[in-house]
Amino acid sequence: MTQVLYRKYRPKFFGEIIGQEHITKTLESQISTGKQVHSYLFTGGRGIGKTTIARLLAKALNCTERKEKQSEPCGKCVNCLALQAGNSLSIVEIDAASHTGVQDVRDKIIENVRFTPVGAKYKIFIIDEAHMLSGAAFNALLKTLEEPPEYIIFVLATTEIHKIPATILSRCQRFDFKKPTIKDIVKKLELISKEEKVKIDKSILERIGYLSMGGMRDAESLLGQILSLGIKDIKNEDANLILPQGDFSAALDLFEYLVNKDGRNAIISLISLGEDGINFKYFFDNVIEIARKALFYSITNRDDEFLPVDINKKISVLADFAGRVNLLKILDTLLARRSEINNLDIPSLPLEMAVAEICGEDKKESYDEQNNQNIENDNFEKKLPAIKKDKIEAPGDLLEIQSKWQDVLNKIKDHNHSLPFVLNTATPLDFDGKTLVLGLKFKLHKEKLEDIKNREILTNVLKSVYNKDILIAVKLDETIGEISSEVQNEDDEVDVESEFKI
Numbered sequence: 001m002t003q004v005l006y007r008k009y010r011p012k013f014f015g016e017i018i019g020q021e022h023i024t025k026t027l028e029s030q031i032s033t034g035k036q037v038h039s040y041l042f043t044g045g046r047g048i049g050k051t052t053i054a055r056l057l058a059k060a061l062n063c064t065e066r067k068e069k070q071s072e073p074c075g076k077c078v079n080c081l082a083l084q085a086g087n088s089l090s091i092v093e094i095d096a097a098s099h100t101g102v103q104d105v106r107d108k109i110i111e112n113v114r115f116t117p118v119g120a121k122y123k124i125f126i127i128d129e130a131h132m133l134s135g136a137a138f139n140a141l142l143k144t145l146e147e148p149p150e151y152i153i154f155v156l157a158t159t160e161i162h163k164i165p166a167t168i169l170s171r172c173q174r175f176d177f178k179k180p181t182i183k184d185i186v187k188k189l190e191l192i193s194k195e196e197k198v199k200i201d202k203s204i205l206e207r208i209g210y211l212s213m214g215g216m217r218d219a220e221s222l223l224g225q226i227l228s229l230g231i232k233d234i235k236n237e238d239a240n241l242i243l244p245q246g247d248f249s250a251a252l253d254l255f256e257y258l259v260n261k262d263g264r265n266a267i268i269s270l271i272s273l274g275e276d277g278i279n280f281k282y283f284f285d286n287v288i289e290i291a292r293k294a295l296f297y298s299i300t301n302r303d304d305e306f307l308p309v310d311i312n313k314k315i316s317v318l319a320d321f322a323g324r325v326n327l328l329k330i331l332d333t334l335l336a337r338r339s340e341i342n343n344l345d346i347p348s349l350p351l352e353m354a355v356a357e358i359c360g361e362d363k364k365e366s367y368d369e370q371n372n373q374n375i376e377n378d379n380f381e382k383k384l385p386a387i388k389k390d391k392i393e394a395p396g397d398l399l400e401i402q403s404k405w406q407d408v409l410n411k412i413k414d415h416n417h418s419l420p421f422v423l424n425t426a427t428p429l430d431f432d433g434k435t436l437v438l439g440l441k442f443k444l445h446k447e448k449l450e451d452i453k454n455r456e457i458l459t460n461v462l463k464s465v466y467n468k469d470i471l472i473a474v475k476l477d478e479t480i481g482e483i484s485s486e487v488q489n490e491d492d493e494v495d496v497e498s499e500f501k502i
Protein backbone atom coordinates (compact mmCIF):
# COMPACT_ATOMS: atom_id res chain seq x y z
CA MET A 1 0.00 0.00 0.00
CA THR A 2 2.77 2.40 1.01
CA GLN A 3 4.76 1.95 -2.17
CA VAL A 4 1.66 1.82 -4.30
CA LEU A 5 0.40 5.14 -2.93
CA TYR A 6 3.70 6.90 -3.51
CA ARG A 7 4.01 5.63 -7.08
CA LYS A 8 0.34 6.06 -7.84
CA TYR A 9 0.41 9.77 -7.06
CA ARG A 10 3.81 10.60 -8.44
CA PRO A 11 3.21 13.76 -10.50
CA LYS A 12 2.85 13.07 -14.21
CA PHE A 13 2.92 16.74 -15.22
CA PHE A 14 4.74 19.85 -14.04
CA GLY A 15 1.41 21.33 -12.99
CA GLU A 16 1.03 18.61 -10.37
CA ILE A 17 4.26 19.43 -8.56
CA ILE A 18 3.60 21.04 -5.18
CA GLY A 19 6.19 23.06 -3.29
CA GLN A 20 8.89 23.33 -5.97
CA GLU A 21 7.22 25.85 -8.23
CA HIS A 22 10.36 28.02 -8.28
CA ILE A 23 12.09 25.17 -10.10
CA THR A 24 9.34 23.96 -12.41
CA LYS A 25 8.73 27.53 -13.59
CA THR A 26 12.31 27.92 -14.83
CA LEU A 27 12.49 24.43 -16.31
CA GLU A 28 9.17 24.83 -18.10
CA SER A 29 10.29 28.10 -19.57
CA GLN A 30 13.49 26.45 -20.83
CA ILE A 31 11.57 23.52 -22.32
CA SER A 32 8.99 25.68 -24.08
CA THR A 33 11.69 27.86 -25.64
CA GLY A 34 14.11 25.01 -26.37
CA LYS A 35 16.76 26.57 -24.15
CA GLN A 36 17.46 23.64 -21.86
CA VAL A 37 21.09 23.10 -20.85
CA HIS A 38 23.14 19.89 -20.94
CA SER A 39 23.95 19.53 -17.25
CA TYR A 40 21.68 20.14 -14.30
CA LEU A 41 22.42 19.79 -10.64
CA PHE A 42 19.42 19.23 -8.37
CA THR A 43 20.17 19.68 -4.70
CA GLY A 44 17.96 19.35 -1.61
CA GLY A 45 16.77 16.94 1.07
CA ARG A 46 15.68 13.40 0.38
CA GLY A 47 12.23 12.56 -0.89
CA ILE A 48 11.29 16.04 -2.05
CA GLY A 49 10.97 15.42 -5.78
CA LYS A 50 14.41 15.72 -7.38
CA THR A 51 14.13 12.47 -9.34
CA THR A 52 10.48 13.10 -10.13
CA ILE A 53 11.26 16.45 -11.71
CA ALA A 54 14.30 15.01 -13.54
CA ARG A 55 12.01 12.39 -15.08
CA LEU A 56 9.44 15.02 -16.00
CA LEU A 57 12.16 16.99 -17.73
CA ALA A 58 13.09 13.88 -19.73
CA LYS A 59 9.45 13.15 -20.46
CA ALA A 60 8.67 16.64 -21.71
CA LEU A 61 11.80 16.84 -23.88
CA ASN A 62 11.15 13.48 -25.54
CA CYS A 63 7.37 13.79 -25.87
CA THR A 64 6.54 13.58 -29.58
CA GLU A 65 3.15 15.24 -29.18
CA ARG A 66 4.24 18.25 -27.16
CA LYS A 67 3.02 21.40 -28.88
CA GLU A 68 5.40 24.15 -29.80
CA LYS A 69 5.97 26.68 -27.00
CA GLN A 70 4.39 24.24 -24.53
CA SER A 71 6.21 22.64 -21.64
CA GLU A 72 3.90 19.86 -20.45
CA PRO A 73 4.33 16.36 -21.90
CA CYS A 74 1.23 14.85 -23.52
CA GLY A 75 1.25 11.74 -21.33
CA LYS A 76 -0.12 9.64 -24.21
CA CYS A 77 2.54 9.24 -26.90
CA VAL A 78 4.78 6.16 -27.09
CA ASN A 79 7.66 7.94 -25.36
CA CYS A 80 5.49 9.31 -22.54
CA LEU A 81 3.88 5.91 -21.97
CA ALA A 82 7.25 4.13 -21.92
CA LEU A 83 8.58 6.59 -19.39
CA GLN A 84 5.48 6.33 -17.22
CA ALA A 85 5.76 2.55 -17.32
CA GLY A 86 9.41 2.80 -16.30
CA ASN A 87 10.84 1.14 -19.41
CA SER A 88 11.99 4.09 -21.49
CA LEU A 89 15.32 3.47 -23.20
CA SER A 90 16.09 7.17 -23.46
CA ILE A 91 16.44 7.62 -19.74
CA VAL A 92 19.36 6.12 -17.80
CA GLU A 93 19.14 6.22 -14.02
CA ILE A 94 22.26 5.54 -12.01
CA ASP A 95 22.39 5.21 -8.26
CA ALA A 96 25.81 6.61 -7.44
CA ALA A 97 25.55 5.27 -3.88
CA SER A 98 26.12 1.76 -5.23
CA HIS A 99 28.18 2.73 -8.30
CA THR A 100 30.83 4.99 -6.87
CA GLY A 101 33.94 3.99 -8.81
CA VAL A 102 35.61 5.26 -11.93
CA GLN A 103 34.88 1.98 -13.73
CA ASP A 104 31.17 2.41 -13.02
CA VAL A 105 31.23 5.85 -14.61
CA ARG A 106 33.05 4.46 -17.66
CA ASP A 107 30.71 1.49 -18.06
CA LYS A 108 27.41 3.09 -17.23
CA ILE A 109 27.89 6.60 -18.53
CA ILE A 110 30.82 7.27 -20.82
CA GLU A 111 30.30 4.13 -22.95
CA ASN A 112 26.58 4.73 -23.09
CA VAL A 113 26.85 8.39 -24.07
CA ARG A 114 28.21 7.37 -27.49
CA PHE A 115 24.99 5.69 -28.54
CA THR A 116 22.32 7.99 -29.86
CA PRO A 117 18.87 7.56 -28.35
CA VAL A 118 16.43 5.36 -30.23
CA GLY A 119 13.07 6.88 -31.15
CA ALA A 120 13.69 9.94 -29.01
CA LYS A 121 15.47 13.24 -29.33
CA TYR A 122 17.42 13.12 -26.08
CA LYS A 123 19.10 10.62 -23.83
CA ILE A 124 18.89 11.73 -20.23
CA PHE A 125 21.24 10.48 -17.52
CA ILE A 126 19.92 10.89 -13.99
CA ILE A 127 22.71 10.34 -11.46
CA ASP A 128 21.15 10.01 -8.03
CA GLU A 129 23.21 10.60 -4.86
CA ALA A 130 25.87 12.07 -7.14
CA HIS A 131 28.02 13.15 -4.17
CA MET A 132 28.87 9.48 -3.59
CA LEU A 133 31.03 9.30 -6.72
CA SER A 134 34.75 8.97 -6.04
CA GLY A 135 37.19 11.71 -7.03
CA ALA A 136 38.42 9.62 -9.96
CA ALA A 137 34.85 8.96 -11.03
CA PHE A 138 34.09 12.68 -11.03
CA ASN A 139 37.22 13.30 -13.11
CA ALA A 140 36.15 10.70 -15.63
CA LEU A 141 32.74 12.34 -15.83
CA LEU A 142 34.14 15.83 -16.18
CA LYS A 143 35.23 15.52 -19.79
CA THR A 144 31.80 14.32 -20.88
CA LEU A 145 30.17 17.16 -18.97
CA GLU A 146 32.44 19.63 -20.73
CA GLU A 147 31.69 18.46 -24.25
CA PRO A 148 28.47 16.52 -24.26
CA PRO A 149 26.94 15.36 -27.56
CA GLU A 150 23.88 17.42 -28.57
CA TYR A 151 21.45 14.66 -27.57
CA ILE A 152 22.80 14.16 -24.04
CA ILE A 153 21.40 15.74 -20.88
CA PHE A 154 22.75 15.09 -17.40
CA VAL A 155 20.82 15.56 -14.20
CA LEU A 156 22.94 15.13 -11.09
CA ALA A 157 20.86 14.85 -7.93
CA THR A 158 22.36 15.22 -4.49
CA THR A 159 21.44 15.71 -0.86
CA GLU A 160 24.97 16.90 -0.03
CA ILE A 161 25.97 19.68 -2.36
CA HIS A 162 29.17 20.46 -0.42
CA LYS A 163 30.59 17.09 -1.50
CA ILE A 164 30.31 17.92 -5.19
CA PRO A 165 33.67 19.15 -6.60
CA ALA A 166 33.79 22.76 -7.75
CA THR A 167 34.82 21.65 -11.24
CA ILE A 168 31.52 19.78 -11.56
CA LEU A 169 29.47 22.57 -9.94
CA SER A 170 30.75 25.13 -12.40
CA ARG A 171 29.57 23.04 -15.35
CA CYS A 172 26.02 22.49 -14.14
CA GLN A 173 22.99 24.67 -13.82
CA ARG A 174 22.07 24.38 -10.18
CA PHE A 175 18.54 24.12 -8.78
CA ASP A 176 17.99 24.24 -5.03
CA PHE A 177 14.94 22.25 -3.99
CA LYS A 178 12.99 23.62 -1.05
CA LYS A 179 11.80 21.63 1.90
CA PRO A 180 8.03 21.64 1.37
CA THR A 181 6.09 23.52 4.04
CA ILE A 182 3.38 21.90 6.13
CA LYS A 183 0.89 23.68 3.87
CA ASP A 184 2.44 22.12 0.74
CA ILE A 185 2.39 18.66 2.29
CA VAL A 186 -1.19 18.98 3.53
CA LYS A 187 -2.26 20.13 0.06
CA LYS A 188 -0.77 17.03 -1.53
CA LEU A 189 -2.14 14.68 1.13
CA GLU A 190 -5.60 16.23 0.76
CA LEU A 191 -5.48 15.54 -2.98
CA ILE A 192 -4.55 11.92 -2.36
CA SER A 193 -7.21 11.41 0.35
CA LYS A 194 -9.82 12.88 -1.95
CA GLU A 195 -8.80 10.59 -4.80
CA GLU A 196 -8.87 7.63 -2.43
CA LYS A 197 -12.34 8.74 -1.23
CA VAL A 198 -11.26 8.85 2.38
CA LYS A 199 -12.23 11.52 4.90
CA ILE A 200 -9.41 12.50 7.19
CA ASP A 201 -9.07 15.36 9.69
CA LYS A 202 -6.81 18.17 8.56
CA SER A 203 -5.10 18.11 11.94
CA ILE A 204 -3.97 14.55 11.22
CA LEU A 205 -2.53 15.63 7.88
CA GLU A 206 -0.71 18.47 9.59
CA ARG A 207 0.71 16.04 12.10
CA ILE A 208 1.93 13.82 9.28
CA GLY A 209 3.50 16.88 7.69
CA TYR A 210 5.29 17.73 10.89
CA LEU A 211 6.45 14.17 11.55
CA SER A 212 7.84 13.75 8.04
CA MET A 213 10.10 16.77 8.61
CA GLY A 214 9.46 18.21 5.17
CA GLY A 215 9.92 14.94 3.28
CA MET A 216 7.03 14.63 0.83
CA ARG A 217 7.75 10.96 0.17
CA ASP A 218 7.79 10.16 3.90
CA ALA A 219 4.53 12.05 4.35
CA GLU A 220 2.90 10.05 1.56
CA SER A 221 4.25 6.87 3.07
CA LEU A 222 2.74 7.68 6.49
CA LEU A 223 -0.59 8.54 4.90
CA GLY A 224 -0.42 5.27 2.98
CA GLN A 225 -0.03 3.34 6.22
CA ILE A 226 -3.05 5.10 7.72
CA LEU A 227 -5.15 4.49 4.62
CA SER A 228 -4.20 0.82 4.74
CA LEU A 229 -6.30 0.57 7.92
CA GLY A 230 -9.23 0.54 5.51
CA ILE A 231 -11.23 3.15 7.44
CA LYS A 232 -13.23 5.62 5.35
CA ASP A 233 -13.59 8.35 7.98
CA ILE A 234 -10.28 8.59 9.77
CA LYS A 235 -10.21 10.16 13.23
CA ASN A 236 -7.33 10.96 15.54
CA GLU A 237 -7.72 7.68 17.45
CA ASP A 238 -7.27 5.75 14.21
CA ALA A 239 -4.25 7.77 13.15
CA ASN A 240 -2.68 7.20 16.57
CA LEU A 241 -2.42 3.51 15.74
CA ILE A 242 0.10 4.36 13.03
CA LEU A 243 1.68 7.72 13.75
CA PRO A 244 4.53 7.80 16.23
CA GLN A 245 3.31 9.50 19.37
CA GLY A 246 6.37 11.68 19.72
CA ASP A 247 6.93 13.76 22.81
CA PHE A 248 6.50 17.05 21.05
CA SER A 249 3.18 17.96 22.64
CA ALA A 250 4.53 16.97 26.07
CA ALA A 251 7.56 19.17 25.38
CA LEU A 252 5.25 22.01 24.44
CA ASP A 253 3.31 21.52 27.70
CA LEU A 254 6.54 21.65 29.66
CA PHE A 255 7.56 24.83 27.89
CA GLU A 256 4.21 26.34 28.84
CA TYR A 257 4.85 25.46 32.50
CA LEU A 258 8.27 27.09 32.25
CA VAL A 259 6.82 30.27 30.77
CA ASN A 260 4.20 30.35 33.52
CA LYS A 261 6.89 29.54 36.09
CA ASP A 262 4.72 26.66 37.20
CA GLY A 263 7.43 24.45 38.67
CA ARG A 264 5.00 22.12 40.38
CA ASN A 265 3.22 20.96 37.23
CA ALA A 266 6.49 20.93 35.31
CA ILE A 267 8.04 18.44 37.73
CA ILE A 268 4.86 16.36 37.92
CA SER A 269 4.84 16.05 34.13
CA LEU A 270 8.53 15.06 34.10
CA ILE A 271 7.90 12.32 36.67
CA SER A 272 5.03 11.01 34.59
CA LEU A 273 7.13 11.09 31.40
CA GLY A 274 9.90 9.23 33.22
CA GLU A 275 7.41 6.53 34.18
CA ASP A 276 6.42 6.26 30.52
CA GLY A 277 10.07 5.63 29.74
CA ILE A 278 10.71 8.54 27.39
CA ASN A 279 14.17 9.34 26.12
CA PHE A 280 15.09 12.47 28.10
CA LYS A 281 17.87 13.54 25.76
CA TYR A 282 15.49 13.62 22.85
CA PHE A 283 12.80 15.24 24.96
CA PHE A 284 15.20 17.90 26.25
CA ASP A 285 16.12 18.75 22.67
CA ASN A 286 12.45 19.12 21.80
CA VAL A 287 11.94 21.58 24.66
CA ILE A 288 14.98 23.56 23.49
CA GLU A 289 13.67 23.53 19.93
CA ILE A 290 10.32 24.91 21.09
CA ALA A 291 11.99 27.64 23.16
CA ARG A 292 14.07 28.49 20.11
CA LYS A 293 11.00 28.74 17.90
CA ALA A 294 9.30 30.95 20.50
CA LEU A 295 12.34 33.22 20.52
CA PHE A 296 12.27 33.39 16.72
CA TYR A 297 8.61 34.29 16.86
CA SER A 298 9.24 37.05 19.38
CA ILE A 299 11.80 38.56 17.01
CA THR A 300 10.16 38.01 13.63
CA ASN A 301 6.46 37.89 14.54
CA ARG A 302 6.16 35.19 11.92
CA ASP A 303 4.79 31.68 12.22
CA ASP A 304 7.07 28.74 11.50
CA GLU A 305 5.86 27.27 8.23
CA PHE A 306 7.07 23.81 9.19
CA LEU A 307 4.80 23.61 12.24
CA PRO A 308 1.08 22.83 12.39
CA VAL A 309 -1.26 25.81 12.86
CA ASP A 310 -2.35 24.95 16.40
CA ILE A 311 1.24 24.51 17.61
CA ASN A 312 2.24 27.78 15.98
CA LYS A 313 -0.63 29.54 17.70
CA LYS A 314 0.33 28.20 21.09
CA ILE A 315 4.00 29.06 20.63
CA SER A 316 3.13 32.61 19.53
CA VAL A 317 0.88 33.20 22.55
CA LEU A 318 3.53 31.83 24.92
CA ALA A 319 6.25 33.85 23.21
CA ASP A 320 4.24 37.04 23.57
CA PHE A 321 3.39 36.22 27.14
CA ALA A 322 6.96 35.44 28.14
CA GLY A 323 8.65 38.32 26.33
CA ARG A 324 12.03 38.14 24.68
CA VAL A 325 14.17 38.65 27.76
CA ASN A 326 12.44 35.80 29.54
CA LEU A 327 12.71 33.52 26.53
CA LEU A 328 16.42 34.16 26.34
CA LYS A 329 16.79 33.31 30.02
CA ILE A 330 14.82 30.09 29.58
CA LEU A 331 16.88 29.10 26.56
CA ASP A 332 20.12 29.97 28.32
CA THR A 333 19.28 27.81 31.31
CA LEU A 334 18.10 24.90 29.16
CA LEU A 335 21.27 24.95 27.06
CA ALA A 336 23.54 25.13 30.09
CA ARG A 337 21.77 22.17 31.72
CA ARG A 338 21.53 20.16 28.52
CA SER A 339 25.30 19.77 28.40
CA GLU A 340 25.26 17.92 31.73
CA ILE A 341 22.98 15.13 30.58
CA ASN A 342 25.77 12.80 29.42
CA ASN A 343 27.62 12.85 32.73
CA LEU A 344 24.71 11.74 34.87
CA ASP A 345 23.08 8.43 35.69
CA ILE A 346 19.74 10.17 36.14
CA PRO A 347 18.92 11.48 32.67
CA SER A 348 15.96 13.54 33.87
CA LEU A 349 17.98 15.44 36.47
CA PRO A 350 19.39 18.24 34.28
CA LEU A 351 15.91 19.07 33.04
CA GLU A 352 14.52 18.98 36.58
CA MET A 353 17.24 21.38 37.67
CA ALA A 354 16.51 23.63 34.73
CA VAL A 355 12.86 23.68 35.81
CA ALA A 356 13.83 24.62 39.35
CA GLU A 357 16.13 27.35 38.08
CA ILE A 358 13.65 28.83 35.61
CA CYS A 359 10.64 28.64 37.88
CA GLY A 360 12.61 30.37 40.61
CA GLU A 361 12.04 30.47 44.33
CA ASP A 362 8.96 29.05 46.02
CA LYS A 363 5.90 31.19 45.81
CA LYS A 364 5.15 32.88 49.09
CA GLU A 365 1.45 33.00 48.43
CA SER A 366 -0.92 31.19 46.19
CA TYR A 367 -2.11 32.57 42.92
CA ASP A 368 -5.62 33.15 44.29
CA GLU A 369 -4.38 35.12 47.25
CA GLN A 370 -2.19 37.12 44.97
CA ASN A 371 -5.11 38.08 42.79
CA ASN A 372 -7.40 38.91 45.66
CA GLN A 373 -5.08 41.56 46.94
CA ASN A 374 -6.07 45.16 46.46
CA ILE A 375 -5.61 46.06 42.84
CA GLU A 376 -4.58 49.58 43.81
CA ASN A 377 -1.57 48.14 45.57
CA ASP A 378 1.45 48.70 43.40
CA ASN A 379 3.55 46.13 45.19
CA PHE A 380 3.08 43.22 42.80
CA GLU A 381 4.95 39.96 43.04
CA LYS A 382 7.97 39.87 40.79
CA LYS A 383 6.90 36.61 39.19
CA LEU A 384 4.45 36.09 36.38
CA PRO A 385 1.29 34.57 37.76
CA ALA A 386 0.67 31.03 36.61
CA ILE A 387 -2.60 31.22 34.77
CA LYS A 388 -4.95 28.48 35.82
CA LYS A 389 -6.89 27.58 32.74
CA ASP A 390 -9.81 26.01 34.56
CA LYS A 391 -10.51 29.31 36.26
CA ILE A 392 -11.17 31.10 33.02
CA GLU A 393 -14.83 31.72 32.41
CA ALA A 394 -16.87 31.27 29.26
CA PRO A 395 -15.35 32.90 26.19
CA GLY A 396 -16.01 36.58 25.80
CA ASP A 397 -15.48 38.53 22.64
CA LEU A 398 -13.68 41.55 21.37
CA LEU A 399 -16.73 43.79 21.80
CA GLU A 400 -16.74 43.05 25.50
CA ILE A 401 -13.11 44.18 25.67
CA GLN A 402 -13.72 47.29 23.61
CA SER A 403 -16.78 48.30 25.65
CA LYS A 404 -14.70 48.77 28.79
CA TRP A 405 -11.35 49.61 27.23
CA GLN A 406 -11.56 53.22 28.42
CA ASP A 407 -11.90 51.92 32.00
CA VAL A 408 -8.67 50.01 31.52
CA LEU A 409 -6.93 53.15 30.29
CA ASN A 410 -8.28 55.16 33.22
CA LYS A 411 -7.32 52.60 35.83
CA ILE A 412 -3.85 52.07 34.50
CA LYS A 413 -3.04 55.74 35.11
CA ASP A 414 -3.15 55.04 38.84
CA HIS A 415 -0.25 52.64 38.54
CA ASN A 416 2.18 54.18 36.21
CA HIS A 417 2.32 57.46 34.35
CA SER A 418 3.72 56.30 31.02
CA LEU A 419 1.93 52.98 30.61
CA PRO A 420 -1.33 54.74 29.59
CA PHE A 421 0.64 56.45 26.85
CA VAL A 422 1.79 53.10 25.45
CA LEU A 423 -1.59 51.50 25.95
CA ASN A 424 -3.29 54.34 24.14
CA THR A 425 -1.43 53.33 21.01
CA ALA A 426 -2.55 49.71 21.40
CA THR A 427 -5.51 48.30 19.52
CA PRO A 428 -7.34 45.27 20.89
CA LEU A 429 -7.24 42.96 17.86
CA ASP A 430 -8.60 39.68 19.07
CA PHE A 431 -9.99 38.05 22.17
CA ASP A 432 -10.93 34.39 22.41
CA GLY A 433 -12.08 34.51 26.00
CA LYS A 434 -8.59 33.73 27.30
CA THR A 435 -6.03 35.70 25.39
CA LEU A 436 -6.31 39.33 24.45
CA VAL A 437 -4.21 40.17 21.41
CA LEU A 438 -3.06 43.77 21.38
CA GLY A 439 -1.73 45.30 18.18
CA LEU A 440 0.98 47.93 18.40
CA LYS A 441 2.41 50.00 15.64
CA PHE A 442 5.84 50.52 17.11
CA LYS A 443 8.41 48.04 18.30
CA LEU A 444 9.35 50.30 21.19
CA HIS A 445 5.77 50.20 22.49
CA LYS A 446 5.56 46.46 22.00
CA GLU A 447 8.68 45.93 24.06
CA LYS A 448 7.28 48.20 26.74
CA LEU A 449 4.18 46.03 27.04
CA GLU A 450 6.33 42.90 27.06
CA ASP A 451 8.12 44.13 30.14
CA ILE A 452 7.25 41.75 32.97
CA LYS A 453 6.35 44.49 35.43
CA ASN A 454 4.10 46.33 32.98
CA ARG A 455 2.50 43.09 31.96
CA GLU A 456 1.65 42.34 35.57
CA ILE A 457 0.10 45.75 36.05
CA LEU A 458 -1.98 45.30 32.92
CA THR A 459 -2.99 41.74 33.85
CA ASN A 460 -4.22 42.93 37.21
CA VAL A 461 -6.08 45.92 35.79
CA LEU A 462 -7.73 43.68 33.18
CA LYS A 463 -8.78 41.33 35.95
CA SER A 464 -10.32 44.15 37.93
CA VAL A 465 -12.18 45.60 34.92
CA TYR A 466 -13.38 42.40 33.24
CA ASN A 467 -13.48 40.25 36.35
CA LYS A 468 -11.55 37.38 34.80
CA ASP A 469 -8.00 36.22 34.15
CA ILE A 470 -6.87 37.43 30.77
CA LEU A 471 -3.61 36.49 29.07
CA ILE A 472 -1.95 39.21 27.03
CA ALA A 473 -0.37 38.69 23.65
CA VAL A 474 1.31 41.60 21.91
CA LYS A 475 1.64 41.82 18.15
CA LEU A 476 3.47 44.30 16.01
CA ASP A 477 1.02 45.64 13.44
CA GLU A 478 2.33 48.44 11.29
CA THR A 479 -1.00 48.90 9.57
CA ILE A 480 -2.58 50.37 12.67
CA GLY A 481 -3.74 53.95 12.09
CA GLU A 482 -2.22 57.12 13.39
CA ILE A 483 -1.94 57.47 17.11
CA SER A 484 -4.40 59.82 18.67
CA SER A 485 -4.97 60.14 22.34
CA GLU A 486 -5.43 62.84 24.85
CA VAL A 487 -2.50 61.55 26.85
CA GLN A 488 -0.26 61.91 23.84
CA ASN A 489 -1.60 65.36 23.01
CA GLU A 490 -0.87 66.57 26.48
CA ASP A 491 2.69 65.39 26.15
CA ASP A 492 3.32 66.50 22.62
CA GLU A 493 6.35 68.49 23.59
CA VAL A 494 7.87 65.71 25.65
CA ASP A 495 10.76 63.74 24.24
CA VAL A 496 9.21 60.40 23.35
CA GLU A 497 12.22 58.33 24.38
CA SER A 498 12.36 59.76 27.87
CA GLU A 499 8.64 59.30 28.26
CA PHE A 500 9.13 55.54 28.20
CA LYS A 501 11.43 55.38 31.15
CA ILE A 502 9.07 53.94 33.71
Ligand SMILES: [Zn+2]
Pocket: 062, 063, 064, 065, 066, 073, 074, 075, 076, 077, 078, 079, 080, 081
Ligand atom coordinates in the same frame (compact mmCIF):
# COMPACT_ATOMS: atom_id res chain seq x y z
ZN1 LIG B 1 4.03 12.54 -25.05
